[in-house]
Amino acid sequence: MTTNNPCLPERDLPPIRMLVLTLTGRCNFACRYCYAASIAAEDMDEETAVAAVRLAGRGGSRFLLQFSGGEPLLRYRLIQKLIRLIEESHYDAQLQLQTNGALLTPEIGRYLYEHRVALGLSCDGRPSLMDRMRVAKDGSSSSHLVAVAARNLAKQDIGAGLTCVVTADSVEELPGIADIAHFYGNVRQVGFDILREQGRGTAMQAPTAEAMTQALEKTYARMKDLEKLTGRKIHFTQENRVHRLAQTGQYDFPQCYAMRGEAAFVDVRGDIYACSSLVGWPQYRLGNVRTGRDPEKVRTVGQQIRDAMEPCRRCSYFSLCGGGCFSRWLRKDRVVRQSAAECALKQFFIRKYKENHPR
Secondary structure (H helix, E strand, C coil): CCCCCCCCCCCCCCCCCEEEEECECCCCECCCCCCCCCCCCCECCHHHHHHHHHHHHCCCCCEEEEEECCCHHHHHHHHHHHHHHHHHHCCCEEEEEEECCCCCCHHHHHHHHHCCEEEEEECCCCHHHHHHHCCECCCCCHHHHHHHHHHHHHCCCCCEEEEEEECCCCHHHCCHHHHHHHHHCCEEEEEEEECCCCHHHHHCCCCCHHHHHHHHHHHHHHHHHHHHHHCCCCEEHHHHHHHHHHHHCCCCCCCCCCCCCCEEEECCCCEEECCHHHCCCHHHEEEECCCEECHHHHHHHHHHHHHHCHHHHHCCCHHHHCCCCHHHHECCCCCECCCHHHHHHHHHHHHHHHHHCCC
């Protein structure tokens, strides 16, 4: 696999530590809240994908590579080619793939597992909620498709994480995710993703802080009850994150690679943006995989994000929170405002961590 991509002018920039590839804008689902719904229904060509991987690989540092979309498994053959490129080039890459599960056959699951690709399944809870929020375009039951995918993995003892999108319409049904996680049999952790006001998400609302907290209390209690019944512990992604921050003390926005100029979110045409939620916004475009990132744009956007998130540093929870997410604070009117639901989510798990780890 070759590319005629020249040596790019990245010397004045931090290395890329997070690379997200939008392999396709196509999807077999039409989720009601999809923030990526405005992406053109096009595919990234192989040359562009290779140029993006080489751009990150040339930095010489370990980087996280997420295969994204649309539905990334629509480009499974390209994923295989990129994995081969990474392995043959000896790049130090941590691979992740988030999928709706509809195309996840036993063979694909085994291949991804053998090549150390961490798998995440998108699932919002019980079947009635799933089929209402995550609509399959062919009329299939999305809940059934995800259950089959999970079963295909579980039969091979392949673990996965669940990512659950929370909206004002779904928050009261949140405890159902605990039942589903235990039912699937292979779930290692569950994470929550607050609605982003982009794409189809502009027609919906995030939950209130109060509703979020109440739902989390019930979900946490339900997960604990099921743990006692089954003997299986399923972790919460947000609680694990609090534990990691407490252990490392590195709490100054460790998740925001864009703030530090270390992010490259690449669209199907090879344009680089500061964040996946900002794809298509000219003010957040940093360059192209063929010409490299513009150092001035990287610094300007990073500073803009840093300034917008400054209120986090004055919060008493900051040392165990790590700060909010700029893309969730950026509203559909393009004004940056604190996400009450996100803060409630993080504060809840900080309180739980303190209860479980008293000094």
